[in-house]
Amino acid sequence: MPDATFEQDAALFAPIERTGRAFYWTVGALLLLILWGAIAYWVQFDEGLGVTGLHQPVSWGFYVTNFVFFIGISHAGTLISAILRLSKAEWRRPITRMAEVITVMVLFIGAAQILVDLGRPDRMLNIIRYGRYQSPLLWDATSISAYLTASTLYLYLPLIPDVAILRDRPGKRRLLYTVLALGWRGTERQREVLNRAIAIMAVLVIPIAVSVHTVVSFVFSMTIQPMWHSTIFGPYFVAGAIFSGIAAIIVAMAIIRRVYHLQDYLKPIHFRYLGHLLLVMTLLWFYLTFAEYLTGFYGNEPEEMKVFWSKFTGPFWPFFWGMVLFNLVVPLACLVRLGRHAVGRTVTASVSVVIGMWLERFNIVVPTLSNPRLPFPEGQYWPTWIEGAETAGSFALFILFYVLFVKLFPIISIWEIREGRETGLKEVEERLLSYLPGRSAPAPPGVGGREGHERAPIRL
């Protein structure tokens, strides 16, 4: 007898249970790109960093740009998902999982960029043996480890009930699902444990996420290099990370919606709400960029001004004005009035922001190193095919991880959708009543005290 709840959400199981020819073509194409990146890395490993465009004084180029970019994108998931979950935004339900997956995948890719940037990867062992906590680079290693652990846990915990659903259905990979379900039967005790753990993680992950990108900014701002030594670099990086993170979620949503025919779950309203957030972040990013450049300009320090003008009118002008175009002009044009084309406009703005934020990271890293404060000769940076291939390989690896995740696990949280259908409406009504003056809603079962409603756990 067909399970009614399964029939209702059959579209969510389809990517796991059916494998079309397109899947193999996609994986094949991605593997080719990854192979290209691997060959490039092998050439670099064999011949040394001399085969790249990196040299003195520009010792950080595409790899560190990619590192900052990917770590920024990682804010997509955990931070945004945690904020939406804690604020009980009901429209979050189909979005949270795909955002959390982005976080975990890009953190792996981002951290790997540092290994690629090392001419001698074996020297990574020196960090483990002789690392010095005076260096912000080691703060980075520590905070990224914490974020990776926290976000993997935050992805896994809400996945457990869905894995149990897959375990109990006939199909392939039973052992994998049985192991990962951790004996989940949905008993009262298990629900209590999982609710509490998710609630703790949702609170914990927000400060960790903020600290990670602040610490990434410290790698630059703790030096006295021109246009890096800035006190607003922390918030500037965090704002940029949230900005690029929201854009990445929207792009992922649009692709998944189209490829897996999930229009019934990812509706224009979801794009509209995220579009509003993206608009806010566009303006915030512009303000912080303006403040950052204004303070440099106002100080008029010669070394700062050299970097300043190299971006505005010098050799880096295409990157700087490209950044302004993609991060400000296009998003504003698309998002100010969404009208009937909310999906198309939001996705266009998001693709633009993803490109613009990569340019922004490049604009931070390279122009300063090209015009160093110390009396080194100035230098330009021209990436070779090695950096191009490794960058393409890194993006392909991220997409491959994502595609494989969607093949193995539900990319939209099934239990959260079901919960929304079954109890969401009633809960929202009760919550709304409790917000209004002169009315009080009954406390949920098992929660006592006058403030019981505020203390209600996340319900599974």
Next chain:
Amino acid sequence: MSELQSVSDRTVRAIQWGMGGAIVLFIGGIVIWILHLIRTAWRLTDVPSASIGISLVAIPVFLILLAVVLYVFWGLLGDRSAR
């Protein structure tokens, strides 16, 4: 048949506890690594206060994550009513 089932159950349970153990080892390893860096800084009198200062923030974060992992594994796998 039931014996087979129980053997398979035992294997699954062993893998699950093994998974929990691996996570504990991973997080525990990071904490031990941080302590090793403090010890090295102390031994070389290489500004140990910096290492201690950073560790005061980092170690509790990892310990909380470890506590959450243990709580979930213990809570879910240890729930006999679910078997």
